[in-house]
Amino acid sequence: MKTEIYAHFRPEERMFVDRAWEWVVGAGDYHEVKLTDFLDPRQIFILDSLARRHPDVAVRLDGGYEGAERVRALVAPDYRDLSTESMKLKVLVISSLDQKLDSLEHGDYMGALLSLGLKRDKIGDIHVLEDGCNVIVAEETAEYLSTHLRQVHRVNVYTEIKDLDQLRIAAQKLEPLDLTVASLRLDGIVSDAFRLSRSKVLIPIKAGRCRVNWRTEEDPSKSLQEGDVVSLQGFGRFKILELDGVTKKGRYRVKIGKFV
Numbered sequence: 001m002k003t004e005i006y007a008h009f010r011p012e013e014r015m016f017v018d019r020a021w022e023w024v025v026g027a028g029d030y031h032e033v034k035l036t037d038f039l040d041p042r043q044i045f046i047l048d049s050l051a052r053r054h055p056d057v058a059v060r061l062d063g064g065y066e067g068a069e070r071v072r073a074l075v076a077p078d079y080r081d082l083s084t085e086s087m088k089l090k091v092l093v094i095s096s097l098d099q100k101l102d103s104l105e106h107g108d109y110m111g112a113l114l115s116l117g118l119k120r121d122k123i124g125d126i127h128v129l130e131d132g133c134n135v136i137v138a139e140e141t142a143e144y145l146s147t148h149l150r151q152v153h154r155v156n157v158y159t160e161i162k163d164l165d166q167l168r169i170a171a172q173k174l175e176p177l178d179l180t181v182a183s184l185r186l187d188g189i190v191s192d193a194f195r196l197s198r199s200k201v202l203i204p205i206k207a208g209r210c211r212v213n214w215r216t217e218e219d220p221s222k223s224l225q226e227g228d229v230v231s232l233q234g235f236g237r238f239k240i241l242e243l244d245g246v247t248k249k250g251r252y253r254v255k256i257g258k259f260v
Contacts, residue, residue, distance in 0.1 A: 005053075009046060012208070012216055020047045023075040028054040033076040035088065037121035037138065038063070040070055042214035047073055062087040063124050064136040064164050070124045072138070088139035089124070091167045092146060093160040095132040100155045102130055105260070107236070108153040109133050116148050127170040132157075134168045174239065174257030181252050184243070186212065186230070187220035193256055194235045201232070209233035 009017050020043075026032035039047065044061065051059045060082040063071035072087050094109065095101075106128050113123055113135065124136030133152075137145060146159040179192045190210065191201045204210060205220050211231045212222065224230065224240055231237035237259050244253040 005050070008049065010216065013042075013046065016043055017046060017050070020050050023047070024050050024054050024057050027058075027075045027077050028056040031077050033074065033080070033085075036073040036075070037119075038070040038072055038124045039121070040214045042211075044071065044073070047075070051075065058082055060085065060087075062089065064089045064091070065125075065167060065169055068125050068136070070136075072124075089164055090137055090139050090142040091162045091164060092135040092137045092142060092149075093132065093162055093166075094135065094149065094152065094157050095160070096152075096155055096157045098155045098157075101132060101157075104128070104133070104152055104155060109135065112149060112152040113145065116145065118145070127168060129168055129170055134170075136164075136167070173260045174241070175260050176241070177238075177256050177258060179254045179256060180247060181254055184223045184225075184252055184254070185220065186210070186217060186222040186224055189224055189240075189254060189256070190230060190232055193230075193238050193258065194232060196235075204232060204234075 005017060005021065006014055023034040023036070026034060047059065051057045056078050058076055058078040058080065060074040061071045063069065072089065074082055074085055074087065076082055106126055109126055109128065114120065118141060122138050122141045127134040142161045146161050149157065149159050151157060177193065179189065181188050181192055187198055187201050187205060190205070191198045194201070202220055206218055208216050208218055209232065210217050212224070213229055226240050226243050228240045229237060238256045240254065241257045242255040244255055246252055
């Protein structure tokens with residue numbers, strides 16, 4: 001059974017596949033209920049694929065608001081009413097009296113949170129606002145984060161823990177950028193998107209620090225398509241918004257949106 005399941009996923013995903021299959025079997029065969037940490041869209045896809053293999057399993061997903069990218073999953077026997085179950089989500093509100101707060105970006109808040117010793121899967125979506133930041137966090141870590149987070153990129157901050165009904169959502173911002181590239185290869189578009197030389201992007205890609213649609217991609221020659229979301233660790237991420245034909249010289253016109 002495991003060999004058959006593994007065939008559908010990449011080798012580096014097997015550790016998560018094993019965990020997710022344990023949740024599914026535990027719920028379907030042993031009536032267990034599992035509330036997961038935050039999952040990214042690729043992990044959600046894997047869990048959903050596995051849950052569909054078991055007729056007696058139900059899965060509820062919740063990231064604190066409609067359209068959340070990172071969500072917690074509740075995996076349970078299908079006879080349970082999951083709509084009444086608590087997903088144990090809180091909002092960590094980060095504020096400051098410092099005028100420099102408006103210069104902080106998503107990566108600054110992420111770095112400050114992870115520097116406290118937590119793993120990424122304990123933190124949901126991060127909404128950067130003009131006057132601070134709202135972060136969806138697991139209820140069990142909210143107090144720890146609120147107590148210890150006192151600085152974000154050298155800016156002094158203070159925190160509050162609030163319920164989801166007080167969540168403030170930031171509109172997703174994409175900075176448009178028009179590129180003209182020789183091909184639709186991953187390494188070429190990434191190098192132009194982040195203004196890096198081709199040689200400098202090859203190293204992180206081959207080292208597994210690049211993701212396409214939340215899936216690790218180590219092949220620099222992979223061809224990108226419209227709608228793909230690409231991230232390069234330490235540099236950010238972008239989305240292929242439009243493939244706008246070919247120039248007279250045979251180069252591809254590509255419109256991307258960089259997440260800001």
